[in-house]
Amino acid sequence: xxxxxxxxxxxxxxxxxxxxxxxxxxxxxxxxxxxxxxxxxxxxxxxxxxxxxxxxxxxxxxxxxxxxxxxxxxxxxxxxxxxxxxxxxxxxxxxxxxxxxxxxxxxxxxxxxxxxxxxxxxxxxxxxxxxxxxxxxxxxxxxxxxxxxxxxxxxxxxxxxxxxxxxxxxxxxxxxxxxxxxxxxxxxxxxxxxxxxxxxxxxxxxxxxxxxxxxxxxxxxxxxxxxxxxxxxxxxxxxxxxxxxxxxxxxxxxxxxxxx
Numbered sequence: 001x002x003x004x005x006x007x008x009x010x011x012x013x014x015x016x017x018x019x020x021x022x023x024x025x026x027x028x029x030x031x032x033x034x035x036x037x038x039x040x041x042x043x044x045x046x047x048x049x050x051x052x053x054x055x056x057x058x059x060x061x062x063x064x065x066x067x068x069x070x071x072x073x074x075x076x077x078x079x080x081x082x083x084x085x086x087x088x089x090x091x092x093x094x095x096x097x098x099x100x101x102x103x104x105x106x107x108x109x110x111x112x113x114x115x116x117x118x119x120x121x122x123x124x125x126x127x128x129x130x131x132x133x134x135x136x137x138x139x140x141x142x143x144x145x146x147x148x149x150x151x152x153x154x155x156x157x158x159x160x161x162x163x164x165x166x167x168x169x170x171x172x173x174x175x176x177x178x179x180x181x182x183x184x185x186x187x188x189x190x191x192x193x194x195x196x197x198x199x200x201x202x203x204x205x206x207x208x209x210x211x212x213x214x215x216x217x218x219x220x221x222x223x224x225x226x227x228x229x230x231x232x233x234x235x236x237x238x239x240x241x242x243x244x245x246x247x248x249x250x251x252x253x254x255x256x257x258x259x260x
Contacts, residue, residue: 024172028199028206032213032222035065040172041147041157045200048132048163051082053179056193056215058128058158059093063220067125067156068099071118074130075111076104081132082162093193094217108137119149119157130160144170166200174201180212183226192216192226 024030024037036042046054062070072085090097103118105111108131115129127150131138138159147170150157159171166174176198182191193215201207214226 024202024205028202028209029211029224031061031064032211032224033064035061035063035067036156036158037172038065038067038156039150039154041143041150041159041170043159043161043166043169043171043174044177045161045164045166045175046177048081050178051132051162053195054160054162054177055085055130056089056093057175057177057195057197058160059090059095060193060215060220060222061158062126062128062156063094063217064222065126065156066220068096069124070095070100070126070128071103071121071124072100072128072130073103073105073111073114073118075107075132077107078130078132078162079104092217093215094220108135112137112142115146115157116149119146119155120153121155122153124153124155126156126158128158128160130162131164132162134164135161138167138169140168140170146170147172171201172203173199176200183214194226195222 024040026034026037031037044054044058062068085102087097090100103114105114111129111131115127118124118127138161143159146157146159149155178196180194180196182194185191191214195211195213195215197211197213199207199209211222211224212227213222213224216223
């Protein structure tokens with residue numbers, strides 16, 4: 001009750017004086033080794049074809065920030081369209097799935113309610129909320145409430161926006177993620193997960209920056225030096241085994257805890 005009253009009070013103050021000016025005062029490339037700035041809301045956009053890349057980027061960012069445990073909320077429509085999260089893929093990225101709780105909710109309204117509750121949980125490291133399509137409920141008002149809750153609790157919120165276009169929001173940063181070509185390894189082994197990353201918006205900082213990075217699961221960092229030599233040998237696709245396809249999802253072992 002006290003937390004709710006405090007949140008209401010902050011919303012009233014913002015209505016009169018505007019949004020707080022907290023931003024990420026780290027270097028532009030700090031996210032490569034430290035993940036997203038904590039206690040803030042960040043948006044990650046990807047096309048439907050790159051939904052697995054967005055999920056992989058979210059997992060990697062959590063690991064880089066050392067921001068577990070994780071609550072991952074998605075709607076039933078998200079699971080129908082994108083398939084279940086693949087536990088083996090999560091492990092391949094380096095995530096301890098015992099630190100993950102997956103919440104499946106009915107619709108967008110339920111997603112927002114569950115996210116508002118989870119964002120106030122001080123024991124949580126990261127809240128991932130996954131939506132597909134326009135998701136009009138994730139407007140300026142809703143994202144402002146989520147940002148306030150994140151700042152108050154210390155929880156980092158990653159909003160995965162699959163098949164959506166950016167609209168005005170209170171997010172501290174906004175990213176666009178796509179799969180990149182992996183480098184060839186010895187004996188033509190599959191390459192490490194690779195991403196093309198664009199920083200679309202960053203509160204109080206520079207935007208319009210781009211990186212091509214490789215995920216180092218052992219060091220838990222994004223390696224931008226992997227492509228510094230301009231190596232032209234590549235495998236098609238990023239090789240990110242995070243989200244299974246629908247058929248495989250039906251048979252995948254559910255090794256993550258589920259709720260909802």
